[in-house]
């Protein structure tokens with residue numbers, strides 16, 4: 001079929017919205033009509049050329065939500081009409097990681113996904129006329145009216161859930177919620193610090209609140225973002241400066257630090273602050289931000305010997321097919337206030353404007369409406 005999609009033709013250049021050919025789903029694959037899609041830093045990072053593993057031409061986009069149009073042979077878990085959230089982190093249910101409750105890092109299709117292929121090593125996207133291959137991005141390619149994805153990378157959600165909000169669960173929001181609820185397993189009555197009040201940090205604030213934390217300090221440079229953190233349940237708003245660590249430790253009980261700290265900025269110096277402010281004796285620091293290529297985390301070993309621990313969290317440790325529908329249900333029950341995250345609504349043709357808004361830190365998310 002012919003459809004419109006935003007194609008990364010050349011690194012560092014605006015995406016080009018154009019007609020693209022999309023082939024039918026093969027066995028185990030599903031055709032999804034995209035209804036909404038968030039514009040995320042990862043898309044912009046790849047488009048800029050800074051991501052060393054990026055490739056072009058490719059259809060970007062990974063925060064999609066839509067409706068199943070058609071399924072390939074052997075697909076049993078979704079059918080036409082189902083509402084789905086796209087997963088860049090799939091859940092095959094069978095690999096060594098999927099059967100282990102300790103991780104969500106499904107191994108089933110990683111290698112081909114990283115190459116921009118569907119699991120069988122081929123692509124469904126091509127240029128009309130020449131037939132030149134166009135690659136898939138993150139296994140999702142949701143800056144497009146339609147996408148073909150593996151069944152194992154679709155989370156079937158409550159059909160009543162509005163898809164413009166549901167799409168945010170495809171990436172940052174689930175990452176933050178999950179970092180608190182799954183990876184750190186924040187406990188009732190605990191003290192927490194969240195560094196960064198973007199989509200991921202705000203999700204972590206909400207996850208701490210849902211886990212019954214008593215004190216949730218959110219740290220950011222922007223007053224507007226801290227105001228959003230208050231709406232998600234932060235009890236203290238903290239403007240970062242050169243004395244962030246000292247001030248935070250001073251504010252903590254006995255000066256020992258905090259039970260749970262979260263890093264959601266992608267900055268390695270802030271990661272170190274999150275480790276240092278975790279409580280001596282048992283504090284757990286969870287790192288969700290993605291650092292630049294080649295950057296390292298500078299941690300004084302004494303921080304660890306005296307009981308602080310460090311964990312990393314990819315997609316919040318959420319096993320997507322099981323976990324995302326549950327998070328969407330929490331939203332539907334009124335437990336998560338998603339509306340404030342949608343700052344702009346744009347068309348597919350305005351996708352580059354979505355990048356500009358993100359670059360200017362104007363709002364949390366631009367959501368494309370198809």
Ligand SMILES: NC(=O)c1ccc[n+]([C@@H]2O[C@H](COP(=O)([O-])OP(=O)(O)OC[C@H]3O[C@@H](n4cnc5c(N)ncnc54)[C@H](O)[C@@H]3O)[C@@H](O)[C@H]2O)c1
Pocket residue numbers: 041042171172175195196197198199200201219220221222225240264265266267270287288289290291313314315316
């Ligand atoms: N682990 C995962 O699976 C996963 C998924 C999605 C995104 N991420 C990563 O998470 C990070 C956050 O993503 P986001 O979309 O929320 O980004 P964002 O840019 O919207 O938010 C980052 C926030 O950090 C704040 N900040 C900057 N310097 C700071 C400092 N010194 N102290 C405190 N706050 C500071 C900024 O003001 C901003 O509000 C990024 O690195 C992103 O790549 C990881």
Ligand SMILES: [Zn+2]
Pocket residue numbers: 040041042062063171172
């Ligand atoms: Zn994302």
Ligand SMILES: [Zn+2]
Pocket residue numbers: 090091092093094095096097098105106107108
């Ligand atoms: Zn798996």
